[in-house]
Amino acid sequence: MRKLNLSLALIWSLLIGIACLITFNADVGGKLPYKDKFVHFVFYFLFTILWFRTxxxxxxRQALLKKLRNVFLLGFVYGAGIEICQGLFTKTRSADIFDVLANSVGGLTAVLLLYYYRNRKRNG
Known part of the structure; x- marks a missing residue:
């Protein structure tokens, strides 16, 4: 199971990187307001869950809060790094602090749900 979780986390991370650094011609989702922020939220919500499982x-044996903190920081650094790369290395994409915020909210939501689930499981 360890290899499967690691493989899923790595593949998901790679897919996020590719999706955020290439240009898409199709306007998927039409004209939904803030759809890209929702996509960032989902990307990092799943990123956090997959890396936490890994x-x-x-x-x-590491403390739950330490694992949750570490996986959140991993997602934050990865997401911020991708935004920096968008600004520096692409001509059709730009860095956006609100994407980093959406990433962080997605990761934080996953952390809170994981914490709640673990405590509920442990206490009942």
Whole structure:
């Protein structure tokens, strides 16, 4: 299971990187307001869950809050790094602080749900 979780986390991370650094010609989703922020939220919500499952298997004795903090920071740094790369290395994409915020909200939401789930599971 460890290899599967690691593989899923790595593939998802790679897909996020590709999706955020290439140009799409199709306007998927029409003219929904803030649709790109919702996409960023979902990307990093799933990123956080997948990496948490991986880290949880690799270091099972590490404290829950430490694992959650580390996986959130991993997502934050990865997302901010992609935004920097968009600004520096692409001509059709630009860095957006609100994308970083959407990433962070997605990651934080996943952290809160994971924390709630773990505590509920442990206490009942």
């Amino acid at each position: 880290i949880d298997e690799i270091v099972p």
